[in-house]
Amino acid sequence: MTTIDSVATPVMTTTQVINAYMQEARAECLRYLRNPGFLLPTLLFPSVFYLMFGIFLAHANSADAPRYLLASYGTFGVMAPGLFGFGVSLALERDTGLLTLKRALPMPPGAYLLGKMCMALLVAAIVAVLLLCMAIFLAGVHLPASRIGTFFVVEVLGVLPFVALGLLLGTLVKGQGAPGIVNLVYLPMAFLSGLWFPLSVMPSFLQSIAPIWPAYHLDQLALSAVGLGQGREGMHVAALLGYTVVFVTIAARRLRRYG
Amino acid sequence: MNQDTQIARLQNVRKRYGAVTALDGIDLAVHRGEVLALLGPNGAGKSTSIAMLLGLQRPDAGSATLFDKDPQAIEARRRIGVMLQSATLPATLKVGELIRLTASYYPQPRSLMACAELAGVVDLLGRQYGGLSGGQQRRVQFAMAMVGGPDILFLDEPTVGMDIDARQSLWAAIRHMVSEGCAVVLTTHYLEEAEALADRVCVVAAGKVVSQGTVDALRAQVALRKIRCVTSVSETVISSWEGVASIEIHHGRKVIATADAEGVVRKLLAADYALSELEVQRAGLAEAFQEITRSTDTAKEAA
Numbered sequence: 047m048t049t050i051d052s053v054a055t056p057v058m059t060t061t062q063v064i065n066a067y068m069q070e071a072r073a074e075c076l077r078y079l080r081n082p083g084f085l086l087p088t089l090l091f092p093s094v095f096y097l098m099f100g101i102f103l104a105h106a107n108s109a110d111a112p113r114y115l116l117a118s119y120g121t122f123g124v125m126a127p128g129l130f131g132f133g134v135s136l137a138l139e140r141d142t143g144l145l146t147l148k149r150a151l152p153m154p155p156g157a158y159l160l161g162k163m164c165m166a167l168l169v170a171a172i173v174a175v176l177l178l179c180m181a182i183f184l185a186g187v188h189l190p191a192s193r194i195g196t197f198f199v200v201e202v203l204g205v206l207p208f209v210a211l212g213l214l215l216g217t218l219v220k221g222q223g224a225p226g227i228v229n230l231v232y233l234p235m236a237f238l239s240g241l242w243f244p245l246s247v248m249p250s251f252l253q254s255i256a257p258i259w260p261a262y263h264l265d266q267l268a269l270s271a272v273g274l275g276q277g278r279e280g281m282h283v284a285a286l287l288g289y290t291v292v293f294v295t296i297a298a299r300r301l302r303r304y305g
Numbered sequence: 306m307n308q309d310t311q312i313a314r315l316q317n318v319r320k321r322y323g324a325v326t327a328l329d330g331i332d333l334a335v336h337r338g339e340v341l342a343l344l345g346p347n348g349a350g351k352s353t354s355i356a357m358l359l360g361l362q363r364p365d366a367g368s369a370t371l372f373d374k375d376p377q378a379i380e381a382r383r384r385i386g387v388m389l390q391s392a393t394l395p396a397t398l399k400v401g402e403l404i405r406l407t408a409s410y411y412p413q414p415r416s417l418m419a420c421a422e423l424a425g426v427v428d429l430l431g432r433q434y435g436g437l438s439g440g441q442q443r444r445v446q447f448a449m450a451m452v453g454g455p456d457i458l459f460l461d462e463p464t465v466g467m468d469i470d471a472r473q474s475l476w477a478a479i480r481h482m483v484s485e486g487c488a489v490v491l492t493t494h495y496l497e498e499a500e501a502l503a504d505r506v507c508v509v510a511a512g513k514v515v516s517q518g519t520v521d522a523l524r525a526q527v528a529l530r531k532i533r534c535v536t537s538v539s540e541t542v543i544s545s546w547e548g549v550a551s552i553e554i555h556h557g558r559k560v561i562a563t564a565d566a567e568g569v570v571r572k573l574l575a576a577d578y579a580l581s582e583l584e585v586q587r588a589g590l591a592e593a594f595q596e597i598t599r600s601t602d603t604a605k606e607a608a
Contacts (some may be wrong), residue, residue, distance in 0.1 A: 056383055056412035069409040073398060080397035080433075142393035150359040150389065152382040152410045152453070 066154050067161075074161035075168050078131055088130065088169060092123030093176055101185045110274060112185035117268035118241040120177050120197070121261055124205045125236065127169035129228050132162045133212025137224030140216070163209050170205035174198050189272060197271040204264040207286045210293035211260065217300040235259050260289045310336045312457055312488060313358050318367035320353055320512075327353040329512035330367065335457065340479075340489040342503035344496070350512040351492045352390075355459055358490070359387065372456075383411055386455035386487075388446045390462040396435025400426055400445050403434060404452050411453030423478050424448035425471075439466035447475060457488040464498060476501055530566040533558050533584040536577045546572055558582065 058066075078084050099107075100115035139145045148158050178194060181187040189197070211231070219227045236242060238252060239261035245253050256262045263282040269275045313335040320328040328350050335341050335358075343351045356362040357369040360376030374381040394403060401417060404426075408414035421427045424447050429437060434445060443466060450458055460479070464472040472495075479502060483489060493499055499506055500520050507517040516523060529550055535558055544552050548565035563569045566585050573580055 058383065058412045062409070062412060066409040069406045073395070073402060073406045076402065077395040077397045143389060143391040144393055144395070146361060147387065147389050147392040147394075150361055150382070150385075150387045150459075151407065152379050152385075154379070154410070 063154055067157050070153065070157040070161035071164035072161075074165040078135075078165050078169065084131060084135075085169070088123070088126045089173060089176060091126070092119040092173060093180060095119050095122070096177055096180055097184075100181070104185060112181055112187045113189075113272045114244070114269070114274055116177055116181040116185075116187060116197070117272050117274065118265055120174060120201050121204065121239075121265040121268050122236050122241045123173035123177060124170040124201050124264075125208045125232060125261060127166040127173070128205045128208025128210075129212045129215070129232050130225070131166050131169055131212075132209045133215040134224045134228050135162065136213065136216030137219050137221065137228075141221035159213070163206075166205050166209050166212075167202055171198070171202045174201040187272075193272060197268060200264070200267050200271045204267065204286070207260045207264070207290045207293070210290040210297070214293040214297040214300075217297045235261050238262075239265055241265060257285070260286060263289075310338075312337050312372055313490070314368075314370045315354060315357055315364075316368045316370075318354075318357055318364040318369060320357070320362065320365050326512055328357070328364070331509070331513055333358075333507060333514060335488055335490055337456070338483065338486050338488050339504045340483055340491065340502050342499035342506045343490065343492045343509055344499060344506055345509035349509045351509050352461065353512075354509065355461060355490065355492065359385070359459060383453070384456045386450035386453055386458045388443075388450040388458070388460045388463055390465065392446070394434050394442070394446070397433055399431055399433055400437075400448075401430035403445060404430075404448050407449040408452045413454055415452050415454050417452075420448050420452045423481060424451065425474050425478070440468060440471045443467055444471070444475065447478065451478075451482055451487075455487060457490065458482060460489060460491045462492055462494065464493070464495065472498075529562045529564055531584075531586045532561040532563065532566055532569060532573070533582070533586070534573065534580055535559070535582045536573060536580045538573060538576045538580075542576070543569075543573075 096115055096119045100112045100119065104111055136145075145158070174197070178197065182189065182194075212228070215228055215231065216224070239245075239256055239259045240248070241261060245256055263285045266275060266282045267279060267286075270277070270279050311334045315328075315331050315333040317330045317332060318328050319326070319330055331350060331354060333354060343354065345351050353362060357364055358371060358376055360369070360371070360378075360382070369376050371378075371381040372384055376382070398406075401421075404417055404420060408417065408420075414420075415423075417430075418427070421430055424444050426441070426444050426448050429441055429445065434442065437445065443463065447460075447463060450460065458479075463479070464475055467475065476498070479489060479491075489502070491499070491502060503520060505517060506520055506523050507514050508523070509515070533555075538559075540552050540554070540559065543549055543559065543561060546569060548563050548568055550562040550564065552562075553560045561569060570583070570585065573583075
């Protein structure tokens, strides 16, 4: 070994840096797709609910019910990869030392979080496709291709505010208690946003506070996508963007402080 | 040694966690190509020292440098390999995927196969990490530490949970890295590991380096030997003899530490004809290490 070789600082090419991000995203996706404990509940809850209420019990509802429930269970479904796939895994990995190891290794900045985000987007896409297939082929919902496309895009991008919320929760709680805490956010928010029962059958007080919840805004966008919306899409998009920015800002501050 | 060869350095580093002082003005330098073992009781500051050198913790005072840079600079970290004691890796990823992922962080990584062969994980490449035994997992972590072709390896308790054979083969892999010019910083509870690998040993106690030198020099610093035997001579009598440093009872045997083993044995045999199971041992690094940390404690109490 010559002195020059050993002293020279090695340089990463741009291709190598991009490859590192890709590898990280690939690894995050693989590890969760292979983990039935995460994947099964994420896929089963929305699809079983849809099967029960959108298909088997559809005759008791109005003709629009399968479309309406496609939007609400779709929204319910994409919240999970953000909150659990991202938030809970971050909380666990802050506890098990994986995050510490990653910080010691020369991982490019943000690759760990971006990788998790890709995983959440991928799982959200799977949930959206699964529910769309059930709606179209089992419930006989007729939707033009443009509406199907819009619904898919809304649900996939709609995971991002919940990734941001998951990130924030993941920096607030740590370790084995995280799934419980995240469920305490997930389930009440789904209920209060009208994802299980239409807001119109709920007390007026709950209806009036629904716009507080990010899930409400995503549900409204999903309803618009399937043709049952009440308009004001721009406001809902702005609300979701706002939540995302606020969650990420607070989380970034906490991560910087506590690592 | 020449300052130019220093690749990792702590200078007068202090760190407090609330009321606890973890590092109390520690000075530590790692030179190119050397194997440095950090020894010390739990809570002495070994792990905090490593965390400082890796940029995981910030010093309250003093400075930590890695290749003359801030340890948080990614350029500096691209030249290191890390094996932490407590990290739980993703259980559902395969060994080959974990090594390939880690390799992607480095500019000039080793090939997957070369690395797997050296770490002895070739037969594990297709298996999921979560299904491996503790010893196998440590080997995978070692493969991940060396895959980047680092100039310095940080190994925190590398052979915990390994059987003798696995430990020996990991030592061989570490020696191979060293033969290629890689420096190693090692913390360990196994003193024979430090004896087997280290060029230099730093004994850390109460957040400071209390002694450093070669393994032999460290051992020679303590001239004590241990006498073990079953005897009826009482502890009070023995401890009153000249040259007896300490006496303890382990499972019915008296264990006497002394600088004058011959003299004490002669007295013991004269005092007790029924004395049995006599053993005399030179102090290993363990005793040397205990002696050094004990004398630090005494010095502190006296101060």
